[in-house]
Amino acid sequence: MTTLTRRIGSAQLEVIVADITTLGVDAIVNAANTSLLGGGGVDGAIHRAAGPELVAECRTLHGCKTGDAKITKGYRLKAAHVIHTVGPVWNGGTHGEDDLLASCYRRAIELCREHKLTSVAFPAISTGVYRFPAERAAEIAVRTTIEMLPLAPSVARVVFCCFSEPSAKLHAEALVRHSGPC
Ligand code: AR6
Numbered sequence: 001m002t003t004l005t006r007r008i009g010s011a012q013l014e015v016i017v018a019d020i021t022t023l024g025v026d027a028i029v030n031a032a033n034t035s036l037l038g039g040g041g042v043d044g045a046i047h048r049a050a051g052p053e054l055v056a057e058c059r060t061l062h063g064c065k066t067g068d069a070k071i072t073k074g075y076r077l078k079a080a081h082v083i084h085t086v087g088p089v090w091n092g093g094t095h096g097e098d099d100l101l102a103s104c105y106r107r108a109i110e111l112c113r114e115h116k117l118t119s120v121a122f123p124a125i126s127t128g129v130y131r132f133p134a135e136r137a138a139e140i141a142v143r144t145t146i147e148m149l150p151l152a153p154s155v156a157r158v159v160f161c162c163f164s165e166p167s168a169k170l171h172a173e174a175l176v177r178h179s180g181p182c
Pocket residue numbers: 018019020021031032033038039040041042043044045087123124125126127128129130131132161162163164167
């Protein structure tokens with residue numbers, strides 16, 4: 001199984017294959033929709049594991065724009081917080097999809113900085129129901145995260161929590177490209 005750990009500056013970046021709802025990090029990121037009221041995929045799994053208090057808090061947030069992110073508590077999750085972000089629906093790549101996906105990672109890490117969080121786990125945002133090509137998404141995820149780290153010194157650990165071996169391989173390859181082979 002592909003797992004990889006790289007140190008970049010003072011932060012550790014990891015690629016793992018896991019169910020993100022099981023991770024004991026300060027925040028897990030949710031690949032939500034603009035309503036923030038739940039859905040399928042990782043969104044459904046996070047809401048199921050967090051319990052009904054999560055959707056109750058989400059109702060107070062009045063949705064979220066594509067490319068933006070909002071934070072809630074984690075309720076019954078091991079993670080203390082959930083950062084809900086809304087990735088773009090893939091529509092051929094000429095509708096700003098790359099920038100919107102990068103914005104999800106940027107806004108999530110900005111929230112980590114604002115809330116002084118030290119560890120955060122990302123799913124492969126937009127690569128499921130929203131059909132963003134997996135390799136292109138992994139490159140954007142890793143590159144944007146690494147670009148943001150100097151601006152978020154509280155963040156000591158970032159986990160790319162993949163749900164399949166092929167997804168982990170793509171994230172590991174991107175991490176090696178951006179951090180060197182050893
Ligand atoms: N842990 C980690 N990753 C997961 C998990 C899990 N438990 N479950 C799925 N994934 P998707 P999107 C992976 O479809 O493409 C929802 O209905 C999955 O394999 O969850 O951003 C929302 O409400 C894929 O790699 O999110 C929106 O309407 C990745 O998570 C819409 O789907 C993202 O797949 C968002 O679509």
